[in-house]
Amino acid sequence: MEKYKVTIGLEVHVQLKTASKIFCGCSAEFGAEPNTHTCPVCTGMPGTLPVLNRKVVEYAMKAAIATNCTIAPYSIFARKNYFYPDLPKNYQISQYEKPLAENGYIELNINGGRKKVDILRIHLEEDAGKLVHDMSEGSLVDFNRTGTPLMEIVTTPCIGSSAEAQEYLKILKSILQYIEVSDCDMEKGSLRCDANISVKPYGEEGLGVKTEVKNMNSFRGIQRAIDYEAKRQMEALDGGEVIHQDTRLWDEKAGKTFSMRSKEEAHDYRYFPDPDLVPVVVSERWKGEILKTLPELPGARCGRFIKEYGLSEYDSSILTAEKALADFYEDCAGRKGTDRDKKLCKAIANWVMGDLMKHLNEQNITIKESPVSPGMIVAMIALIDKGTISGKIAKTVFNDMYRTGRPPEDIIKEKNLVQVSDEGAIMKIIEEVIKENPDTVEKYKGGKEKALGFLIGQAMKKSRGKANPAMVNSIMREKLK
Amino acid sequence: MTAHELVKKIKNRELSSEEVTVSIFKRIEEVEGKVKAFVSRAKDLAVKQAREIDSRIAGGGDPGILGGVPVLIKDNINVTGTRTTCSSKILHNFVSPYDATVTKKLRDAGAVFIGKSNLDEFAMGSSTETSHYGATRNPWNLDCIPGGSSGGSAAAVAAGQTVLAIGSDTGGSIRQPASFCGVVGLKPTYGRVSRYGLVAFASSLDQIGPITRDTADAALLMNAIAGYDKNDSTSVDLPAPDYTRSLVKDVKDIRIGIPKEYFGEGLNKDVEKAVRDAVKLIEGQGAKVREVSLPHTEYAVAAYYIIAPSEASSNLARYDGVKYGYRTEGDENPGLSLIDVYERTRGEGFGQEVKRRIMLGAYSLSSGYYDAYYLKAQKVRTLIKKDFDEAFGEVDIIITPTTPTTAFRVGEKIDDPLQMYLLDIYTISANLAGLPGISIPCGFDGKGMPVGLQLLAKPFDEETLLRVAYSYEQSTDWHLREPELRQGRVNGKV
Numbered sequence: 001m002e003k004y005k006v007t008i009g010l011e012v013h014v015q016l017k018t019a020s021k022i023f024c025g026c027s028a029e030f031g032a033e034p035n036t037h038t039c040p041v042c043t044g045m046p047g048t049l050p051v052l053n054r055k056v057v058e059y060a061m062k063a064a065i066a067t068n069c070t071i072a073p074y075s076i077f078a079r080k081n082y083f084y085p086d087l088p089k090n091y092q093i094s095q096y097e098k099p100l101a102e103n104g105y106i107e108l109n110i111n112g113g114r115k116k117v118d119i120l121r122i123h124l125e126e127d128a129g130k131l132v133h134d135m136s137e138g139s140l141v142d143f144n145r146t147g148t149p150l151m152e153i154v155t156t157p158c159i160g161s162s163a164e165a166q167e168y169l170k171i172l173k174s175i176l177q178y179i180e181v182s183d184c185d186m187e188k189g190s191l192r193c194d195a196n197i198s199v200k201p202y203g204e205e206g207l208g209v210k211t212e213v214k215n216m217n218s219f220r221g222i223q224r225a226i227d228y229e230a231k232r233q234m235e236a237l238d239g240g241e242v243i244h245q246d247t248r249l250w251d252e253k254a255g256k257t258f259s260m261r262s263k264e265e266a267h268d269y270r271y272f273p274d275p276d277l278v279p280v281v282v283s284e285r286w287k288g289e290i291l292k293t294l295p296e297l298p299g300a301r302c303g304r305f306i307k308e309y310g311l312s313e314y315d316s317s318i319l320t321a322e323k324a325l326a327d328f329y330e331d332c333a334g335r336k337g338t339d340r341d342k343k344l345c346k347a348i349a350n351w352v353m354g355d356l357m358k359h360l361n362e363q364n365i366t367i368k369e370s371p372v373s374p375g376m377i378v379a380m381i382a383l384i385d386k387g388t389i390s391g392k393i394a395k396t397v398f399n400d401m402y403r404t405g406r407p408p409e410d411i412i413k414e415k416n417l418v419q420v421s422d423e424g425a426i427m428k429i430i431e432e433v434i435k436e437n438p439d440t441v442e443k444y445k446g447g448k449e450k451a452l453g454f455l456i457g458q459a460m461k462k463s464r465g466k467a468n469p470a471m472v473n474s475i476m477r478e479k480l481k
Numbered sequence: 482m483t484a485h486e487l488v489k490k491i492k493n494r495e496l497s498s499e500e501v502t503v504s505i506f507k508r509i510e511e512v513e514g515k516v517k518a519f520v521s522r523a524k525d526l527a528v529k530q531a532r533e534i535d536s537r538i539a540g541g542g543d544p545g546i547l548g549g550v551p552v553l554i555k556d557n558i559n560v561t562g563t564r565t566t567c568s569s570k571i572l573h574n575f576v577s578p579y580d581a582t583v584t585k586k587l588r589d590a591g592a593v594f595i596g597k598s599n600l601d602e603f604a605m606g607s608s609t610e611t612s613h614y615g616a617t618r619n620p621w622n623l624d625c626i627p628g629g630s631s632g633g634s635a636a637a638v639a640a641g642q643t644v645l646a647i648g649s650d651t652g653g654s655i656r657q658p659a660s661f662c663g664v665v666g667l668k669p670t671y672g673r674v675s676r677y678g679l680v681a682f683a684s685s686l687d688q689i690g691p692i693t694r695d696t697a698d699a700a701l702l703m704n705a706i707a708g709y710d711k712n713d714s715t716s717v718d719l720p721a722p723d724y725t726r727s728l729v730k731d732v733k734d735i736r737i738g739i740p741k742e743y744f745g746e747g748l749n750k751d752v753e754k755a756v757r758d759a760v761k762l763i764e765g766q767g768a769k770v771r772e773v774s775l776p777h778t779e780y781a782v783a784a785y786y787i788i789a790p791s792e793a794s795s796n797l798a799r800y801d802g803v804k805y806g807y808r809t810e811g812d813e814n815p816g817l818s819l820i821d822v823y824e825r826t827r828g829e830g831f832g833q834e835v836k837r838r839i840m841l842g843a844y845s846l847s848s849g850y851y852d853a854y855y856l857k858a859q860k861v862r863t864l865i866k867k868d869f870d871e872a873f874g875e876v877d878i879i880i881t882p883t884t885p886t887t888a889f890r891v892g893e894k895i896d897d898p899l900q901m902y903l904l905d906i907y908t909i910s911a912n913l914a915g916l917p918g919i920s921i922p923c924g925f926d927g928k929g930m931p932v933g934l935q936l937l938a939k940p941f942d943e944e945t946l947l948r949v950a951y952s953y954e955q956s957t958d959w960h961l962r963e964p965e966l967r968q969g970r971v972n973g974k975v
Contacts, residue, residue, distance in 0.1 A: 083801060270847055272851070275715075276714065
């Protein structure tokens with residue numbers, strides 16, 4: 001299978017979450033009643049003219065800076081001409097020859113090493129409307145989405161596998177969410193991805209003939225589509241066939257790609273600069289202002305988490321993938337202070353990544369909606385440290401906190417879950433256990449180490465889990481000597 | 482009567498706007514059968530507007546700078562709730578949901594909208610013959626065309642069917658019909674007047690402007706419509722001056738350039754004589770006249786007929802029968818595919834000339850041809866602009882004939898598009914360079930048809946343009962002549 005080298009380039013369309021559309025004042029909000037967010041401009045009425053929304057440019061500038069691109073001092077909107085009922089003007093306003101930004105990169109961690117994915121360009125365009133095919137009424141068109149701002153991020157053909165592609169998308173999504181320019185929600189269509197895929201025998205110069213695959217609607221789908229398409233091309237080459245350049249659709253159910261149109265059938269979009277719009281001029285000063293608004297990006301934050309909180313790279317990358325999660329973690333660990341308790345930082349990470357994430361994922365809610373606050377997690381860990389509760393009881397306490405949103409102290413008090421560390425009380429329990437299990441005691445004394453575990457377990461059970469496990473352990477050993 | 486006179490009379494209540502409006506409609510009813518300048522008339526609405534102005538005046542309110550004066554709007558400019566057909570079948574039933582910026586400004590200025598004027602379909606033509614609703618006639622000779630594309634507006638002004646008119650000029654569409662009909666037509670600098678609500682023909686060339694009886698009215702109408710508009714990214718954020726202040730009879734030391742390239746082959750002798758006489762008169766008033774050169778003039782028509790159709794092919798793509806306007810009648814046929822609906826709708830909805838230009842434009846923009854045509858034409862455009870920059874380094878105003886000939890007979894050139902295109906030879910360059918230009922009456926040819934004098938100025942210097950035009954006008958009476966049609970008017974009052 002290692003006969004061929006796969007090369008992938010990705011084109012990611014991101015819906016920018018500005019309040020209004022790119023060329024008119026209509027709301028760009030998703031999910032409204034059909035054709036309620038429309039006006040003469042975005043429905044292409046005769047005589048209307050587009051006026052560029054400055055915020056859209058600023059959002060794209062943020063993305064450009066965050067992906068290390070060079071922002072062009074001068075960029076141009078063009079018209080992409082083609083007929084389709086979801087496109088009211090029958091042309092799409094899109095940047096073509098002179099995009100807003102070029103030549104950036106994103107760094108990935110692949111198998112412990114670093115890899116740069118090169119970004120060719122970032123450009124802006126308007127989205128089309130949505131067709132609804134209704135059997136009784138025929139085809140209907142909803143223009144709410146028409147004119148919502150899209151940013152297209154195009155990589156060079158430099159991605160070597162579907163896993164790399166997925167990692168790139170993960171990091172890109174993380175960055176775009178950090179800078180708060182898009183929700184990047186594939187289900188809602190606010191992030192869409194097309195893949196250009198080619199294969200060639202190892203050692204051969206240049207690139208193989210590429211196909212463009214569209215219509216993937218999940219990260220998993222993208223991975224499957226790339227794998228399928230790469231394999232299809234390899235098998236075709238093995239069978240002596242020639243790959244034809246075409247545009248293909250991914251069919252999620254069938255798990256296959258199908259040819260949509262060949263290169264010969266490709267549209268001639270008759271691009272030309274849109275005479276209704278003036279060039280976008282970006283000054284150094286404007287760039288400087290945007291730069292100031294950028295938050296710490298995920299890569300930098302991950303590095304800082306490793307350094308400041310003493311976390312592993314793995315833990316840090318998970319905690320910093322999402323801005324809200326990283327914020328939550330820092331709210332727990334404390335944003336200030338240089339001489340940190342690394343053990344405490346690790347404990348917080350474990351609770352957040354473990355129990356908390358498990359609960360959130362089960363309920364499919366975000367960290368922002370977490371019923372457990374950072375303060376509650378910190379308080380709970382302090383109770384474990386003080387020996388008030390055991391680590392095991394803490395799991396129960398956490399579940400209750402999550403369910404009720406009440407602080408750990410209240411739960412412990414109410415349910416009488418305070419750890420028993422009184423030597424006399426523990427002694428009493430242990431004596432009972434020894435008395436009740438003479439056979440096991442004999443076995444232990446006869447050299448069976450395992451028997452001790454059973455006895456300790458019995459003692460913990462008798463205390464309803466509240467006995468201090470370390471004390472139970474040491475007293476039991478002492479008693480059985 | 483002119484608007485600047487009427488505004489005063491309406492304001493001091495010598496005349497009511499309603500009287501003026503009613504008498505205008507009376508005139509329309511008398512002559513419209515001959516002139517055919519209107520696509521639609523809005524008498525009830527106009528009278529209602531006029532009464533509102535009258536009652537505002539009665540209440541001591543400000544009627545606006547055009548308070549109560551009838552204005553005719555070219556039917557490619559939107560007025561809320563009324564049809565905008567662009568003289569095309571494809572928009573025969575399109576009712577605009579919004580006002581063009583110019584419409585709104587006119588409303589604010591107290592204008593009374595009397596209807597929409599005929600044009601060449603989508604403003605593509607030089608004779609108003611390509612209108613789906615029939616050709617408009619020249620009031621000076623009903624067998625002749627009025628010029629175009631703003632032929633309806635120019636003819637209506639000449640025939641006294643309106644006081645003021647609005648036109649649009651992409652390659653001469655205000656100035657050429659103004660010249661043919663013996664009236665004043667001003668194309669402002671590109672970006673001076675908002676294009677928002679003007680149905681686009683060629684976006685980088687289109688400008689809205691006044692068509693009037695004299696330069697004072699042109700200045701007045703400019704005051705109402707000029708200025709920056711946030712809805713038009715190509716409108717320029719410069720304060721618009723009071724153009725009526727330019728109405729000064731003084732051309733002393735103004736430097737006039739006569740481009741030698743505009744007086745060559747194809748220029749009618751009568752037209753040339755009228756223009757040269759006009760130049761002499763202006764020189765006699767104290768202006769300094771010299772010859773200048775615009776060496777790339779001969780390429781202007783070719784460049785224009787690449788750029789304008791290219792933009793048009795894209796601008797007119799939206800007329801597809803899906804959202805509004807004409808849709809092929811076969812659309813209930815379940816056998817029709819989407820492509821069929823597009824092709825039939827557009828095939829049936831557009832006229833010959835529009836289809837010709839869409840094809841020309843689509844071809845020029847096609848991959849493989851783009852560089853040789855569109856891009857090359859843009860380079861020529863830059864050179865033409867440079868010619869003017871250089872010439873305007875030496876002179877303040879350039880004077881040329883507006884057109885090489887006077888108005889010709891209906892049907893004479895309609896089957897020869899190339900001959901028709903050459904009519905714009907003197908007007909096109911101003912659009913390519915974005916310059917302001919005005920055409921004013923400067924005489925008649927041997928057949929009694931009006932000749933137009935074109936004045937061009939530096940970008941945003943409509944003031945000098947108006948000043949020189951006004952000075953000339955004050956020493957002549959061409960603008961006071963009335964065509965046959967106007968003689969024996971029933972309404973002596975207006």
